[in-house]
Amino acid sequence: MTAQSLPIAEPADVRRAAGRLVRADRVAFAAVVVTSCAAAAAGLLAPWLVGQIVNEVQAGSGVAAIDRWGLLVVVAAVAQFAIGYVARYLGYRFGERTSARLREQLTDRLMRLPARTVERAGAGDLTARATTDAGLVAFVLRDAAPEVLFALIQALIILIAVFLLSPLLGLVSVVALLAIPLVLRWYLRRARPAYLAESAANAEVADVLATTAAGARTVEALGLQQRRNDACTDAVSVARTAMLKTLRLRTVFFPTVDTSSALAVGAVFCVGGLLHLDQVISLGTVVAATLYLRQLSSPIDTILLWVETLQSSLASFARVEGLASQTRPVIAETATPVDERIVVADVCYAYDDTDVLHGVSLDVEPGEQLAVVGASGAGKTTLGRLIAGIDRPREGSVTVGGAVIADLPPERLREHVLLVTQEHHVFADPLRDNLAIAAPDASDDDLRAALRVVGADWVDELPDTLDTDLADHPLSGAQAQHIALARVLLANPHTLVLDEATALLDPNAARHTERALAATVKGRTVIAVAHRLHTARDADRIAVMDDGRITELGSHQELSEADGAYAALWRTWQGGQ
Numbered sequence: 084m085t086a087q088s089l090p091i092a093e094p095a096d097v098r099r100a101a102g103r104l105v106r107a108d109r110v111a112f113a114a115v116v117v118t119s120c121a122a123a124a125a126g127l128l129a130p131w132l133v134g135q136i137v138n139e140v141q142a143g144s145g146v147a148a149i150d151r152w153g154l155l156v157v158v159a160a161v162a163q164f165a166i167g168y169v170a171r172y173l174g175y176r177f178g179e180r181t182s183a184r185l186r187e188q189l190t191d192r193l194m195r196l197p198a199r200t201v202e203r204a205g206a207g208d209l210t211a212r213a214t215t216d217a218g219l220v221a222f223v224l225r226d227a228a229p230e231v232l233f234a235l236i237q238a239l240i241i242l243i244a245v246f247l248l249s250p251l252l253g254l255v256s257v258v259a260l261l262a263i264p265l266v267l268r269w270y271l272r273r274a275r276p277a278y279l280a281e282s283a284a285n286a287e288v289a290d291v292l293a294t295t296a297a298g299a300r301t302v303e304a305l306g307l308q309q310r311r312n313d314a315c316t317d318a319v320s321v322a323r324t325a326m327l328k329t330l331r332l333r334t335v336f337f338p339t340v341d342t343s344s345a346l347a348v349g350a351v352f353c354v355g356g357l358l359h360l361d362q363v364i365s366l367g368t369v370v371a372a373t374l375y376l377r378q379l380s381s382p383i384d385t386i387l388l389w390v391e392t393l394q395s396s397l398a399s400f401a402r403v404e405g406l407a408s409q410t411r412p413v414i415a416e417t418a419t420p421v422d423e424r425i426v427v428a429d430v431c432y433a434y435d436d437t438d439v440l441h442g443v444s445l446d447v448e449p450g451e452q453l454a455v456v457g458a459s460g461a462g463k464t465t466l467g468r469l470i471a472g473i474d475r476p477r478e479g480s481v482t483v484g485g486a487v488i489a490d491l492p493p494e495r496l497r498e499h500v501l502l503v504t505q506e507h508h509v510f511a512d513p514l515r516d517n518l519a520i521a522a523p524d525a526s527d528d529d530l531r532a533a534l535r536v537v538g539a540d541w542v543d544e545l546p547d548t549l550d551t552d553l554a555d556h557p558l559s560g561a562q563a564q565h566i567a568l569a570r571v572l573l574a575n576p577h578t579l580v581l582d583e584a585t586a587l588l589d590p591n592a593a594r595h596t597e598r599a600l601a602a603t604v605k606g607r608t609v610i611a612v613a614h615r616l617h618t619a620r621d622a623d624r625i626a627v628m629d630d631g632r633i634t635e636l637g638s639h640q641e642l643s644e645a646d647g648a649y650a651a652l653w654r655t656w657q658g659g660q
């Protein structure tokens with residue numbers, strides 16, 4: 084089965100998620116905005132003061148007056164530096180906290196992903212979202228977002244200041260700068276695919292060269308020089324075309340931005356000059372407005388520096404947020420099971436769009452041993468997963484003692500129902516930790532007792548027994564199975580769902596493990612997906628499944644006498660034996 088991609092959040096969801104992140108730390112964010120505005124406003128003082136100096140000189144004022152203005156320029160510069168420092172500090176702190184919050188949210192979501200979603204997505208996509216994507220978003224929140232926010236506020240305040248000095252000069256600046264957003268849009272649309280193509284083409288060149296060098300003797304022996312030369316020439320030619328494309332993008336984008344900025348300064352200077360000649364504005368105002376426009380290049384450069392990273396981090400954020408739609412809801416209040424009776428009522432379940440279980444109903448009494456048999460694909464495993472609370476039915480309900488199994492929080496679920504399959508993960512941690520995940524409060528004596536019951540004698544031979552780090556002592560399949568069964572004993576659930584618990588082991592290990600399994604299931608309700616019918620024969624009741632339905636239910640004796648599907652299966656199996 085191929086992995087199915089996890090969803091990617093829509094732009095509106097991304098905006099809402101960003102809004103939630105900001106609101107979660109709204110006081111800090113407000114402080115960043117206020118201090119950034121103050122820093123930008125302080126930055127406006129120096130050009131305005133220089134304008135005043137020009138006016139004073141024009142009015143023929145003395146050196147003392149000009150010195151006073153000069154001193155104020157120094158004070159304004161120091162104030163701008165100090166407030167700017169505080170604004171950036173608060174911005175970085177806000178970014179750091181927000182990225183930490185995002186990672187916590189991600190971990191919580193990953194933990195709440197239904198097992199089915201994880202299986203379908205495959206490890207690659209999930210890992211990429213949890214590492215590369217989350218890392219890029221965190222980096223941008225910490226390093227780029229505060230800078231860009233600061234730069235945006237600075238640019239906005241500078242433009243407002245020009246408008247306040249002279250609305251006409253403000254209008255001239257906006258018109259002259261209009262080319263920047265237009266060329267930015269043009270560039271962003273083309274830059275990503277072009278740079279990706281360039282990287283891919285460079286990788287191909289490296290690959291062709293490395294393969295040729297590594298296979299040099301074969302190339303020589305078979306006289307493949309011309310063919311390899313052609314392959315290298317082709318790869319280089321593709322890389323050259325890709326590089327020329329990105330070069331063209333840069334040669335349009337950066338000069339347009341520079342020209343636009345210079346044009347704005349020039350236009351304000353010329354129009355301001357004309358207005359001054361007409362005595363509409365003072366020379367100081369023209370100087371201040373021109374200096375403001377010169378200042379604008381700094382925030383514009385900052386924004387342009389980060390804009391591509393911001394764009395790709397938005398794509399990453401959409402991938403991280405895509406997980407939100409897949410997580411199980413947190414159920415605030417769940418009913419407490421009143422007993423251990425399992426009731427499957429009219430259950431339908433679909434993996435994709437088509438139901439694979441059609442109205443299955445089943446009651447399992449506490450302490451009962453039930454075997455589920457049927458042809459491959461009949462729905463046995465699916466039913467087992469629903470009873471173990473791993474998946475939820477599309478319709479109908481699966482309850483233990485009246486409580487919906489899939490709603491029980493994990494620590495309570497494992498006290499009631501536990502699924503045992505052939506897949507059991509042993510963590511590269513000490514043996515003690517590997518066992519304690521099933522019962523965090525268990526004492527060493529409890530752990531040793533559980534190991535004894537499942538017959539894990541090999542533990543005594545480990546160098547540090549319970550403290551042995553399993554990263555240094557990889558376990559065999561049968562040993563891993565012992566750990567899995569010991570965990571079951573420690574979790575001590577009332578009901579066990581066994582699915583192919585010993586199917587993958589070699590016959591010797593399987594016999595040994597079956598003994599361990601028998602010790603583990605003793606005294607519990609057992610629902611066993613039975614692949615070998617001799618296990619079914621010993622069960623109290625047998626449910627026969629066919630095409631997503633339970634078609635027969637009764638003891639081995641009753642079903643054999645009924646001479647239906649089970650009797651036929653039994654005869655076939657016995658014949659096989």
Ligand SMILES: Nc1ncnc2c1ncn2[C@@H]1O[C@H](COP(=O)(O)OP(=O)(O)OP(=O)(O)O)[C@@H](O)[C@H]1O
Nearest residue numbers: 084434435439457458459460461462463464465466
């Ligand atoms: N992950 C999945 N995605 C899509 N369809 C699935 C998936 N798992 C099972 N199915 C389909 O659901 C149906 C029931 O499968 P299920 O594994 O429950 O049957 P089974 O009786 O346990 O079979 P087996 O004995 O071969 O394990 C089958 O048609 C199967 O193809």
